[in-house]
Amino acid sequence: xxxxxxxxxxxxxxxxxxxxxxxxxxxxxxxxxxxxxxxxxxxxxxxxxxxxxxxxxxxxxxxxxxxxxxxxxxxxxxxxxxxxxxxxxxxxxxxxxxxxxxxxxxxxxxxxxxxxxxxxxxxxxxxxxxxxxxxxxxxxxxxxxxxxxxxxxxxxxxxxxxxxxxxxxxxxxxxxxxxxxxxxxxxxxxxxxxxxxxxxxxxxxxxxxxxxxxxxxxxxxxxxxxxxxxxxxxxxxxxxxxxxxxxxxxxxxxxxxxxxxxxxxxxxxxxxxxxxx
Amino acid sequence: xxxxxxxxxxxxxxxxxxxxxxxxxxxxxxxxxxxxxxxxxxxxxxxxxxxxxxxxxxxxxxxxxxxxxxxxxxxxxxxxxxxxxxxxxxxxxxxxxxxxxxxxxxxxxxxxxxxxxxxxxxxxxxxxxxxxxxxxxxxxxxxxxxxxxxxxxxxxxxxxxxxxxxxxxxxxxxxxxxxxxxxxxxxxxxxxxxxxxxxxxxxxxxxxxxxxxxxxxxxxxxxxxxxxxxxxxxxxxxxxxxxxxxxxxxxxxxxxxxxxxxxxxxxxxxxxxxxxxxxxxxxxxxxxxxxxxxxxxxxxxxxx
Numbered sequence: 001x002x003x004x005x006x007x008x009x010x011x012x013x014x015x016x017x018x019x020x021x022x023x024x025x026x027x028x029x030x031x032x033x034x035x036x037x038x039x040x041x042x043x044x045x046x047x048x049x050x051x052x053x054x055x056x057x058x059x060x061x062x063x064x065x066x067x068x069x070x071x072x073x074x075x076x077x078x079x080x081x082x083x084x085x086x087x088x089x090x091x092x093x094x095x096x097x098x099x100x101x102x103x104x105x106x107x108x109x110x111x112x113x114x115x116x117x118x119x120x121x122x123x124x125x126x127x128x129x130x131x132x133x134x135x136x137x138x139x140x141x142x143x144x145x146x147x148x149x150x151x152x153x154x155x156x157x158x159x160x161x162x163x164x165x166x167x168x169x170x171x172x173x174x175x176x177x178x179x180x181x182x183x184x185x186x187x188x189x190x191x192x193x194x195x196x197x198x199x200x201x202x203x204x205x206x207x208x209x210x211x212x213x214x215x216x217x218x219x220x221x222x223x224x225x226x227x228x229x230x231x232x233x234x235x236x237x238x239x240x241x242x243x244x245x246x247x248x249x250x251x252x253x254x255x256x257x258x259x260x261x262x263x264x265x266x267x268x269x270x271x272x273x274x275x276x277x
Numbered sequence: 278x279x280x281x282x283x284x285x286x287x288x289x290x291x292x293x294x295x296x297x298x299x300x301x302x303x304x305x306x307x308x309x310x311x312x313x314x315x316x317x318x319x320x321x322x323x324x325x326x327x328x329x330x331x332x333x334x335x336x337x338x339x340x341x342x343x344x345x346x347x348x349x350x351x352x353x354x355x356x357x358x359x360x361x362x363x364x365x366x367x368x369x370x371x372x373x374x375x376x377x378x379x380x381x382x383x384x385x386x387x388x389x390x391x392x393x394x395x396x397x398x399x400x401x402x403x404x405x406x407x408x409x410x411x412x413x414x415x416x417x418x419x420x421x422x423x424x425x426x427x428x429x430x431x432x433x434x435x436x437x438x439x440x441x442x443x444x445x446x447x448x449x450x451x452x453x454x455x456x457x458x459x460x461x462x463x464x465x466x467x468x469x470x471x472x473x474x475x476x477x478x479x480x481x482x483x484x485x486x487x488x489x490x491x492x493x494x495x496x497x498x499x500x501x502x503x504x505x506x507x508x509x510x511x512x513x514x515x516x517x518x519x520x521x522x523x524x525x526x527x528x529x530x531x532x533x534x535x536x537x538x539x540x541x542x543x544x545x546x547x548x549x550x551x552x553x554x555x556x557x558x559x560x561x562x563x564x565x566x567x568x569x570x571x572x573x574x575x576x577x578x579x580x581x
Binding site for chain 2: 105106113114115117118120121123124125126127129131132133135136155158159161162165
């Protein structure tokens with residue numbers, strides 16, 4: 001099996017797990033999680049991120065910060081598949097006694113590098129990590145996933161100025177550019193075009209890709225440019241993988257009804273057994 | 278106070294290569310020696326407080342000990358959510374150093390005054406809040422903040438504060454300093470306004486009124502034992518602070534008083550509004566009803 005065949009299988013599994021997590025939790029930000037499923041699949045299983053699930057604090061690991069913390073079901077699923085914790089944990093998210101909530105928390109969940117949820121925090125946090133690793137001479141890369149709506153936060157642009165100034169070539173930021181935010185299309189709410197040019201003007205090595213094409217994702221994640229941080233604009237579809245969710249804003253935070261559920265199950269390959277306990 | 282802070286930071290940086298001075302383009306010449314001696318442990322991140330605090334948290338997660346410094350008003354208000362989520366929620370070992378405590382940047386006006394910072398910061402879990410009263414105390418508090426594993430907010434003034442200590446003394450986080458013994462009334466203060474309080478207490482000594490003066494340099498965790506002792510031994514307490522009357526020292530002390538259920542004559546002196554008017558620090562304090570004359574009046578009202 002090639003790397004890409006493998007990550008494609010993984011992405012299919014992660015989408016199933018995302019829905020099962022939401023199903024048992026009774027809700028969650030599925031659209032945002034489906035949107036970045038392919039990115040996280042390639043990052044964790046495409047021979048990109050270096051990590052040790054049995055040693056989460058391994059000093060030389062690469063770091064991944066999910067700045068758009070609401071998409072954490074994708075991260076939890078990837079971490080479970082990588083072996084950080086038993087898959088069973090996913091199906092108690094948001095319940096009393098669980099350490100897993102609707103946004104990831106540092107210290108509580110092995111493999112989580114930062115507590116995120118409030119938007120606009122992960123970039124600066126990631127810059128702090130990348131800067132420290134660089135001055136320590138550590139061969140370690142930091143990846144940060146931002147939402148495109150998240151880029152309406154002013155702090156993102158403080159970080160956008162900072163990382164090129166600090167010449168952090170050990171930092172790669174991926175914007176999950178699904179062009180939707182909670183209430184509408186991005187562009188109807190805040191005019192962000194030309195999006196890539198903004199980052200280019202700020203001094204980033206900008207790569208634009210199809211955020212569901214595993215070859216392109218992998219190529220971009222491994223791209224490096226001396227003394228310049230890399231910014232990947234991953235053009236994605238929010239809700240990717242479930243036809244009635246794709247590109248529809250309401251699926252930012254909604255659960256399927258009785259009519260929609262069989263369609264979702266069919267498309268994701270879920271069985272009745274997967275959804276019963 | 279800033280010079281005393283830099284002296285301590287210089288020593289810490291020499292001792293521990295993980296100590297980093299982060300600044301948000303504020304500090305000017307006071308950082309000259311530090312920058313010369315530790316260029317690799319210094320970052321001016323520009324005018325971006327939120328980014329500075331977020332980045333400090335990332336650095337702390339990699340074992341660095343960032344001292345993030347700028348005007349307290351910009352940290353406590355602009356970067357509050359970053360202090361809450363990135364620093365306190367994750368319990369990162371960061372020292373947040375806010376200059377210009379209270380109205381000390383008197384003529385610069387309310388945008389540059391840290392007069393509501395404690396109201397917000399005092400409520401943050403994991404955060405230790407220290408408001409030193411003099412240059413010597415800033416020096417000791419900076420070393421103590423380094424020695425404390427976890428987030429600390431250090432509220433310091435500028436460079437004109439008088440020294441209130443005659444000689445060396447023990448500083449420890451959470452343990453107030455009784456600057457003056459007395460059994461008629463207790464004055465509890467924080468920051469450089471303690472000098473005004475000591476002056477008033479001195480004057481009133483001539484009238485044979487013996488005032489106890491407590492330097493509550495740590496607002497959180499507060500020294501509740503010293504407050505309880507003051508209640509039982511003096512029965513009268515005045516808190517004085519260069520901070521809004523809501524949410525700061527007076528509020529913290531009244532919380533302890535209320536829970537003791539003991540009768541006590543109690544008065545809080547602090548700002549009722551944003552700082553009004555301009556002038557020297559002393560003039561602005563007078564103009565905003567926390568100057569020496571108002572301390573004296575309140576004192577007399579309560580002692581009668």
